[in-house]
Amino acid sequence: MAPHLVQPGWRFWRQAACTLGASVQHRTWAGTPRIPRPGSLWGATTTSPRICRSGSSTSARAPEVTLTRERYPVRRLPFSVVSREDLEAFERVVPGRVITDPEVLEASNVDWLRTVRGSSAVLLRPRTSEEVAHILRYCHERNLAVNPQGGNTGMVGGSVPVFDEIILSTALMNQVISFHDLSGTLVCQAGCVLEELSRHVEERGFIMPLDLGAKGSCHIGGNVATNAGGLRFLRYGSLHGTVLGLEVVLADGTVLNCLSAPRKDNTGYDLKQLFIGSEGTLGVITAVSILCPPKPRAVNVAFLGCPGFPEVLQTFSTCKGLLGEILSAYEFMDAECMWLVRHHLCLASPVQESPFYVLIETSGSRAGHDAEKLNDFLEQVLRSGLVTDGTVATDHMKVKALWALRERISEALSRDGYVYKYDLSLPTERLYDLVTDLRVRLGPQAKHVVGYGHLGDGNLHLNVTSEAFSPSVLDALEPYVYEWTAGQRGSVSAEHGLGFRKRGVISYSKPPEALRLMRQLKALLDPKGILNPYKTLPAQA
Numbered sequence: 001m002a003p004h005l006v007q008p009g010w011r012f013w014r015q016a017a018c019t020l021g022a023s024v025q026h027r028t029w030a031g032t033p034r035i036p037r038p039g040s041l042w043g044a045t046t047t048s049p050r051i052c053r054s055g056s057s058t059s060a061r062a063p064e065v066t067l068t069r070e071r072y073p074v075r076r077l078p079f080s081v082v083s084r085e086d087l088e089a090f091e092r093v094v095p096g097r098v099i100t101d102p103e104v105l106e107a108s109n110v111d112w113l114r115t116v117r118g119s120s121a122v123l124l125r126p127r128t129s130e131e132v133a134h135i136l137r138y139c140h141e142r143n144l145a146v147n148p149q150g151g152n153t154g155m156v157g158g159s160v161p162v163f164d165e166i167i168l169s170t171a172l173m174n175q176v177i178s179f180h181d182l183s184g185t186l187v188c189q190a191g192c193v194l195e196e197l198s199r200h201v202e203e204r205g206f207i208m209p210l211d212l213g214a215k216g217s218c219h220i221g222g223n224v225a226t227n228a229g230g231l232r233f234l235r236y237g238s239l240h241g242t243v244l245g246l247e248v249v250l251a252d253g254t255v256l257n258c259l260s261a262p263r264k265d266n267t268g269y270d271l272k273q274l275f276i277g278s279e280g281t282l283g284v285i286t287a288v289s290i291l292c293p294p295k296p297r298a299v300n301v302a303f304l305g306c307p308g309f310p311e312v313l314q315t316f317s318t319c320k321g322l323l324g325e326i327l328s329a330y331e332f333m334d335a336e337c338m339w340l341v342r343h344h345l346c347l348a349s350p351v352q353e354s355p356f357y358v359l360i361e362t363s364g365s366r367a368g369h370d371a372e373k374l375n376d377f378l379e380q381v382l383r384s385g386l387v388t389d390g391t392v393a394t395d396h397m398k399v400k401a402l403w404a405l406r407e408r409i410s411e412a413l414s415r416d417g418y419v420y421k422y423d424l425s426l427p428t429e430r431l432y433d434l435v436t437d438l439r440v441r442l443g444p445q446a447k448h449v450v451g452y453g454h455l456g457d458g459n460l461h462l463n464v465t466s467e468a469f470s471p472s473v474l475d476a477l478e479p480y481v482y483e484w485t486a487g488q489r490g491s492v493s494a495e496h497g498l499g500f501r502k503r504g505v506i507s508y509s510k511p512p513e514a515l516r517l518m519r520q521l522k523a524l525l526d527p528k529g530i531l532n533p534y535k536t537l538p539a540q541a
């Protein structure tokens with residue numbers, strides 16, 4: 001299909017004059033063969049040479065991940081050790097679903113970033129909340145520590161054991177319980193994979209209120225437990241707003257059923273909020289009731305090149321003003337990110353090389369109306385020089401391919417070496433200053449210092465790579481990054497949580513009184529501390 005040139009530097013792929021129906025993107029992470037390579041889609045419209053040297057960085061077998069207890073200064077708490085009698089007791093609760101095979105356990109002991117590794121010797125796979133309740137009641141009595149685990153796609157080492165905690169997997173709790181097609185309320189078990197839920201509700205004319213690069217493997221229970229933000233946050237907001245109810249099993253095995261909550265419900269404390277974002281430290285989420293918005297009839301994605309960060313910001317204000325209610329995502333990435341996705345994943349840029357790129361998504365109900373608004377906006381930003389080159393897609397496959405450039409940065413980074421990850425909320429106008437500052441501070445010690453993320457939400461993903469883990473790079477980064485963020489009154493964890501790796505930095509974003517209350521809540525709900533120990537709250541002296 002030949003691109004239709006609207007004005008110099010501007011390419012359109014507006015198939016069938018924007019009258020195509022809704023195209024809602026599917027995304028999966030990395031290595032998953034389901035995402036087509038843009039290189040094969042762009043055809044003649046690709047300006048950048050298709051260079052790919054990924055063979056050099058990805059084919060070798062990854063080195064063994066150092067055990068967490070060896071790399072980090074952490075001491076095992078006095079929990080019991082799993083005995084043969086315990087295994088027999090579990091076998092009675094979940095027959096045939098007590099896994100002790102070390103090879104199977106290996107994948108569940110290591111996080112996907114390959115930065116932390118536990119040494120659990122047992123993985124349990126319950127199917128029902130009653131089974132989870134039995135397991136927790138037993139573990140509570142025996143003082144056995146438990147690590148709840150969903151899709152294990154977390155970024156902060158929250159989903160894998162630190163020592164020998166029992167891994168409680170939600171993988172077999174994957175049933176949709178109900179979907180109400182007038183209200184859009186979905187009720188499902190915690191182990192449903194986000195992408196499968198998306199498919200389920202899309203067939204019924206709805207979408208999930210959240211979407212993230214890991215959708216192909218993350219579980220909805222894990223999303224809620226970590227209060228995942230993702231790519232639709234700008235439009236549909238936080239899970240604190242879209243989750244209507246939860247079923248949670250408490251540390252002592254009590255089943256707290258707050259699942260069938262109506263949309264408006266002011267009867268007492270809103271207990272479910274406590275579990276959203278508590279990273280499995282207060283209870284194990286076993287089922288979720290979530291409000292799904294109607295599937296937009298028209299989706300457009302524009303991928304634009306900007307000459308500088310001030311232009312990225314100006315483009316954002318222009319786009320808020322001109323696109324208004326149809327704006328559904330505003331993401332940005334810098335030139336180094338583009339280099340990484342090209343180098344490691346063979347994804348070609350669809351626009352001319354630029355210092356910054358933004359991805360803008362619109363979702364609306366009238367294709368013609370949305371296209372008109374988007375055209376006005378694009379004309380304005382091109383004319384004013386805020387944007388130097390760009391492309392627009394409405395076709396489903398092209399929309400997916402444009403999203404892949406942004407969504408797969410994480411994956412490209414993980415192929416670049418050891419990754420130091422920061423997920424910060426900052427005042428939008430200062431979002432990129434820290435990246436520039438760190439490039440100077442780290443000099444040649446770092447392979448790459450990149451900035452990208454959910455600019456529309458004020459959320460920067462700052463990532464630094466080095467060939468291998470280096471204590472001196474870490475010393476240059478921390479506590480500097482956290483102090484800098486606190487100096488801006490930002491958050492040291494915008495959407496990834498604290499897990500194991502960030503639990504020590506909570507005080508940069510929360511006052512001592514808040515931390516004290518958090519500890520009291522933890523002691524109330526989990527007096528023996530068996531649920532996801534060593535996570536979220538800092539170790540006590």
Ligand SMILES: O=C(O)CC[C@@H](O)C(=O)O
Binds near residue numbers: 155407421422461462
């Ligand atoms: O890897 C990261 O730093 C961010 C991952 C994820 O939150 C994203 O927005 O792509």
Ligand SMILES: [Zn+2]
Binds near residue numbers: 230453454
């Ligand atoms: Zn993100």
